[in-house]
Amino acid sequence: MEDIEKILQFIVEVEKLKAVTRKTRPVGLERYENSGEHSWHVALCALMLKDYANEAIDINRVVKMLLIHDLGEIGSGDRIVYQALSDAEKMEEKDSLKDTLNILPQHLASEFIQLWEEFEEGKTPDAKFAKSIDRLPPLLHNIYDDGHSWKKNNISREQVFEVNSKKISSGSKELWSIVEKRLSKAVEAGVL
Helix, strand or coil: CHHHHHHHHHHHHHHHHHHCECCCCCCCCCCCCEHHHHHHHHHHHHHHHHHHCCCCCCHHHHHHHHHHCCCCHHHHCCCCCCCCCCHHHHHHHHHHHHHHHCCCCHHHHHHHHHHHHHHHHCCCHHHHHHHHHHHHHHHHHHHCCCCHHHHHCCCCHHHHHHHHHHHHHHHCHHHHHHHHHHHHHHHHCCCC
């Protein structure tokens, strides 16, 4: 019973992720996406694109990574991927994540902290694929929103290609091939 109480407390706590505003707007909407929506969206994307991973992956682990990867934003907020985080900002996010996960029973907290660290390191096939999928929705948001957040945050074409080429192709070369073509069309159309 005590474990269930802790899990219920955690479920209520992570509702706060829905109040974290991101830098892109969902396709067709004028408002900004929240981190809860982003986590759901990338988890769904991973399920749909799992067959295009460069290496064999465990989709259950990938989905877990994607559902918890932004929980640290509850205390630290969202930061745009094109700007490097300072050591202090990284520590702030990790501390926030630990505070949130430590509500859970210890065995669950440990599992999710390890998955988050694996995601952050981005070295295993599961983490590489999860990181590649994490990049997809923000790109589509910008492509279908006239480059709104790219323009608002002064993100250059070179930044978009450099950051996303590395992250996406390391998890799925096939996915990057398609996304790269869409980005090139966005450049031709003046979106990027």
